[in-house]
Amino acid sequence: MLQVLSKEFNSFLNSLIAYVVIGVFLLSMGLLVWVFPETSVLDYGYADMETLFSVGPYVFIFLVPAITMRSFAEEKKAGTLELLFTKPLTDWDILLGKYFASLLLVWFALIPTLVYYYSIYRLGNPVGNIDTAGVMGSYIGLALLAAVFCAVGIFASGITPNQIVAFIVAAFLSFVVFSGFDALSTLEFWSANALRVKQLGLLFHYESMSRGLIDARDVVYFISVIFLMLSITKLILGSRQW
Amino acid sequence: MSLVIQNLTKIYGEQKAINNISFTVQTGEIVGFLGPNGAGKSSTMKIATCYLPPTSGRVLVGGFDVVEQPMLVKQITGYLPEHNPLYLDLYVHEYLSFIGGLYGLRGARLKDRTLEMIELCGLTNEQNKRIETLSKGYRQRVGLAQALLHDPKVLILDEPTSGLDPNQLVEIRKLIKDISRNKTVIFSTHIMQEVQALCDRVVVINKGELVADDTLTNLLRRDGKGITLLAEFEGNVTAQQLSALKGVRQVTVVEGSKFRIATDGETDLRPEIFRFAADNNLSLIGLKQEESSLENIFRELTAQDPTMP
Numbered sequence: 339m340l341q342v343l344s345k346e347f348n349s350f351l352n353s354l355i356a357y358v359v360i361g362v363f364l365l366s367m368g369l370l371v372w373v374f375p376e377t378s379v380l381d382y383g384y385a386d387m388e389t390l391f392s393v394g395p396y397v398f399i400f401l402v403p404a405i406t407m408r409s410f411a412e413e414k415k416a417g418t419l420e421l422l423f424t425k426p427l428t429d430w431d432i433l434l435g436k437y438f439a440s441l442l443l444v445w446f447a448l449i450p451t452l453v454y455y456y457s458i459y460r461l462g463n464p465v466g467n468i469d470t471a472g473v474m475g476s477y478i479g480l481a482l483l484a485a486v487f488c489a490v491g492i493f494a495s496g497i498t499p500n501q502i503v504a505f506i507v508a509a510f511l512s513f514v515v516f517s518g519f520d521a522l523s524t525l526e527f528w529s530a531n532a533l534r535v536k537q538l539g540l541l542f543h544y545e546s547m548s549r550g551l552i553d554a555r556d557v558v559y560f561i562s563v564i565f566l567m568l569s570i571t572k573l574i575l576g577s578r579q580w
Numbered sequence: 581m582s583l584v585i586q587n588l589t590k591i592y593g594e595q596k597a598i599n600n601i602s603f604t605v606q607t608g609e610i611v612g613f614l615g616p617n618g619a620g621k622s623s624t625m626k627i628a629t630c631y632l633p634p635t636s637g638r639v640l641v642g643g644f645d646v647v648e649q650p651m652l653v654k655q656i657t658g659y660l661p662e663h664n665p666l667y668l669d670l671y672v673h674e675y676l677s678f679i680g681g682l683y684g685l686r687g688a689r690l691k692d693r694t695l696e697m698i699e700l701c702g703l704t705n706e707q708n709k710r711i712e713t714l715s716k717g718y719r720q721r722v723g724l725a726q727a728l729l730h731d732p733k734v735l736i737l738d739e740p741t742s743g744l745d746p747n748q749l750v751e752i753r754k755l756i757k758d759i760s761r762n763k764t765v766i767f768s769t770h771i772m773q774e775v776q777a778l779c780d781r782v783v784v785i786n787k788g789e790l791v792a793d794d795t796l797t798n799l800l801r802r803d804g805k806g807i808t809l810l811a812e813f814e815g816n817v818t819a820q821q822l823s824a825l826k827g828v829r830q831v832t833v834v835e836g837s838k839f840r841i842a843t844d845g846e847t848d849l850r851p852e853i854f855r856f857a858a859d860n861n862l863s864l865i866g867l868k869q870e871e872s873s874l875e876n877i878f879r880e881l882t883a884q885d886p887t888m889p
Contacts (some may be wrong), residue, residue, distance in 0.1 A: 340679040341678065341682050342682075345678050347839065349667075349669055349670070352669065353669060416665055416666075416667075416668070417661065417665035418663050418665040418666065418667055419661055420626075420631055420665060421659075421665050421726075422682075423630075423631050424629040424631050424654060424657075424659045424661070425632060425654060425679070425682040425683070426651050426654040426655045426682065426683060426684070427682060428651075542865060578631070579632070579633050
């Protein structure tokens with residue numbers, strides 16, 4: 339698995355993908371958090387990182403599929419998947435290698451934003467007047483959210499040899515699992531069970547984490563969505579054997 | 581390490597791609613795997629490399645079953661898939677190191693093997709180029725190097741020479757011949773000369789059925805087919821004169837003094853014909869062996885449906 343991971347990660351670094359993704363993410367976050375008055379911390383006047391954590395997921399919905407769309411789709415098209423499957427690797431080796439390579443890249447993009455935390459910590463009045471627990475919880479939530487989006491992206495890439503289809507399916511699915519259930523819960527139809535419907539979506543669990551409370555139920559929820567997506571992908575990869 | 585195929589059948593949906601074929605490739609043998617497009621060659625090879633499962637029947641590579649022990653089979657097999665898929669964005673040495681790593685080669689051993697393969701496959705000057713910049717012939721070499729990197733006991737090559745120019749063809753053939761010592765090799769091809777140049781034995785399939793599994797000489801001798809010579813003389817010669825020569829089966833006149841001479845294939849008749857011309861004070865202005873005999877056999881074996889008129 340490690341060979342596949344390092345090869346995938348290296349090809350991100352050797353192509354423009356890594357730099358474009360990290361660059362675009364940091365540029366858009368930087369502008370939103372510090373420059374545009376609508377969302378800027380400086381204009382808002384409160385020492386918190388709400389902007390990063392509320393807009394971050396929507397940026398990820400577009401960026402993560404851009405990273406994952408090539409992983410299986412490209413290899414299917416080029417025929418190199420046959421090469422990998424005839425090497426002494428299990429399907430899980432290939433799948434997890436690709437998954438963790440994408441995930442590492444997304445997490446890499448997240449690391450520089452820790453500087454924001456330091457800046458806001460310094461800017462607080464008095465210095466250090468920031469909800470550190472809430473920020474850390476949100477970071478863990480955002481990292482887990484990225485992990486879910488990567489799993490969704492890998493799945494979308496596994497179902498088609500066309501990268502554009504993979505991108506669109508991944509972006510749409512990510513959006514649905516993130517805030518789709520939240521939107522559904524507002525329908526009159528199941529107003530009695532609105533909370534249950536809401537709990538099916540990522541947003542509910544993500545918000546509960548950003549309050550700084552790491553609840554085992556939320557973590558289990560994130561991990562099970564990841565596991566579910568990867569298992570379906572494994573099934574699709576294995577379907578050549580049917 | 582032998583390759584044993586027993587009663588192999590593969591069905592895709594409704595279509596029967598391979599129908600109950602059996603053959604064995606012994607250790608150290610080079611076997612040519614022939615058949616028209618869509619005959620089931622690639623499917624057979626994909627099954628032997630654990631990419632696809634058989635519908636029924638068994639494939640044993642070096643004694644390991646491809647369904648039950650795929651990891652062991654993959655470890656001892658080198659495979660060059662059809663169309664030679666490569667990671668075009670990698671550098672040649674980088675690609676080979678990656679593949680070596682997949683086979684569990686590490687550190688100094690990986691480095692040594694990679695360098696050895698680069699040298700063996702004539703890639704020394706190309707090793708620091710991206711694969712996408714290489715010509716087809718060099719890409720094919722990279723594909724072969726990749727299949728050989730872990731010193732496999734069994735080599736499975738799916739059309740290793742398709743789409744190469746004549747010079748590259750000769751080079752790649754020579755390469756296959758060189759590396760195949762002490763290895764069990766099966767390769768598929770459409771080119772008859774290649775079979776003649778490389779193989780000990782030929783397996784021919786058509787529409788999923790095994791139609792021939794024999795040595796080359798036996799195949800040529802089969803149906804009374806020997807080697808055919810084309811001889812052209814200056815002066816008057818009759819077919820009867822030629823028929824009298826030892827080893828001649830049949831003589832037909834092509835035009836004027838040009839004859840097609842069918843031989844029994846046991847001995848080379850060319851010196852005999854040359855002496856005949858000298859003895860009779862004739863000038864021999866053309867003498868060549870007809871190359872098409874194997875191709876004829878191939879065409880006959882794989883005719884769409886031999887029973888139809």
